[in-house]
Amino acid sequence: MDANSELKRTPFYDIHVRIGGRMVPFGGWEMPVQYEGIVAEHTAVRTAAGLFDVSHMGEVEVKGKQAFAFVQNLVANNVAKIQNGQCQYTPMCNEKGGIVDDLLVYRHDQEHFMLVINASNIEKDFAWMKAHNPMQAELRNISSETAELALQGPKAQAILQQLTDFSLDEIKYFWFSEFQVANIPMLVSRTGYTGEDGFELYFDPRFAEKAWEALFEVGKGDGLKPAGLGARDSLRLEAGLMLYGNDLDDDTTPLEAPLKWTVDLSKEFVGRRALLEKGPRKKLTGFELLERAVPRHGNKVVVEGREQGVVTSGGFSPTLQKSIGFAYIPPKPQETIGIVVREGKVAKAKCCSTRFYKREK
């Protein structure tokens, strides 16, 4: 059987192929890993702007009188802290405190939310949500009715502003609004997964081609480039952002991951009890390699002379020109660790914060 036959395609698939995207399987989807090259696309996002097709991401609409109560019970962060028109990043935990998924909560109002979930988790998450809905909020999986583009980089606002009358200055970081862009009705949030300023755009997939063309029409003068999953991964790694399936999974708690800031133990939610009772068995640390080699997902980690950790994300940082990564090690803080980059080669690494890159504001 051809493994590719099962892969899903986004509404931008034909565009990717036409402009030379190198298509690869990712989380059940056929997605562009790169167009021109990962470094060129990465650099475009840090210095100008990049456009990512992120339509593989899932969206769930929550409506009804019980919408707020449902979301508040479902996720670890305190949804009462966000207002209408605001977004919040949060883990969604299982009863053991492990992470079912990490997601973005969009609050339209008390009775209307949108949850943005990871592509590879759509079916799992939606089943989980339905199973944790005693208050009978109205849930609808709108993933296939939603196209999503991420416009990221210091020039993102200047580019997007040319396509709308809405003043983008009014959208603060992690807020959203609904208006027309290139005469297409869109939900636009000031969010992203790159560590740069930027926007995520949600709209009807039948406008996919029109939206893409319009953005490049106005953006090419500002250095806008199409950017693939390769650059998305290296950008989020530099910015210290977690990737579900690599850094987070059903057996890892947000307190083991560097996500304590997203957990509010003062409210009730699924997994709270376990998080209160169970101490962290491991901790995620950032690291920077002190030798010439590139760490990769799955490399073993030597701590105090013994293999007792694993690299969950690793790579070369084009911005910092260094090899960096995230690793889970026992909870005790370490100054240096060893990364088994391949059989017989242990490269020394310095432990550090996961925020390798911070943009100047």
Add this chain to the structure above:
Amino acid sequence: MKFTKEHEWVERQGELAVEGITDFAQHSLGDVVSLELPKAGKAFKQGESLAIVDSMKASSDVYAAVSGEVAEVNEQLLQNPQWINESPYEKGWLVKLKPSDWNEADTLMDKEQYDEFVAKQEKH
């Protein structure tokens, strides 16, 4: 110039064999960002891993195209790994070996055979 099934090229330059990776190899790897080269004087048998090329996507072994001792490595490449992408057959050379047996080169593919080999791989 001769070629291996692992997508290395090797070319005789006087008493030495210059080795690098092919255009097909650099294209599949994508942006090369780092590499590890052997020390001069170290000996390798044909097919042994003598260098590592790290791209944004993956790290790959480079195997000795012929047996021999490392006479020289491309030190400048360490500061300019992108030369492997930009100029795989010239500025992107990796090592110069002093071969112990030139006859080993006869086991490798010539340009025509290699092009055919690559064309077959691309179909998959």
